[in-house]
Amino acid sequence: MGDLEKDWENDEKDIETVVGKMLEKLSTVQLSELEVSEEPACETGVYPIYFDRTEKDNSKWLALLKEALKTAKTFEIHCWNGEDEWIDVALRYGTLKESDWTYGKIVTGEVTPEFAAMLLTMPKPQDIELENKMTPFFNVFLDSGFQSSHYGAELYVEEKR
Numbered sequence: 001m002g003d004l005e006k007d008w009e010n011d012e013k014d015i016e017t018v019v020g021k022m023l024e025k026l027s028t029v030q031l032s033e034l035e036v037s038e039e040p041a042c043e044t045g046v047y048p049i050y051f052d053r054t055e056k057d058n059s060k061w062l063a064l065l066k067e068a069l070k071t072a073k074t075f076e077i078h079c080w081n082g083e084d085e086w087i088d089v090a091l092r093y094g095t096l097k098e099s100d101w102t103y104g105k106i107v108t109g110e111v112t113p114e115f116a117a118m119l120l121t122m123p124k125p126q127d128i129e130l131e132n133k134m135t136p137f138f139n140v141f142l143d144s145g146f147q148s149s150h151y152g153a154e155l156y157v158e159e160k161r
Helices: 003-010 015-032 059-069 084-091 113-121
Strands: 046-050 074-080 104-110 139-142 147-149 154-158
Touching (some): 059 154, 084 104
Antiparallel strands (some): 074 139
């Protein structure tokens, strides 16, 4: 019988002590046996970029958006039900798309200079309690491969080959 099993038998009623001992032993063993490995190549060609709370503004997000807008022809914006202000803004540049998404609305349209200017001049949202929002739109997708999700906190960029 190993040390961990003996600890369990001897201290069965004190779960916190047992779990703490187990974690100490596991951490020590696992850390000493760790090996450095290369991260596998992305098989999809799409790489995630996360904007956490260390991003004080949305300048990096805007720079990536600006680049993607250069070749984009169409857009798709997703807003949750209740985000009426942002649905109305999106509808100035596109139309409602038929969808079975019951929790929100999807607006699609052509990327025009006016649409691009709207996205690029919109200030960073201030309601960042739940997510470090880069945009007020839940999702912004461009046909050029730009995929902004969770209010811009997650961005997926296609690798250019």
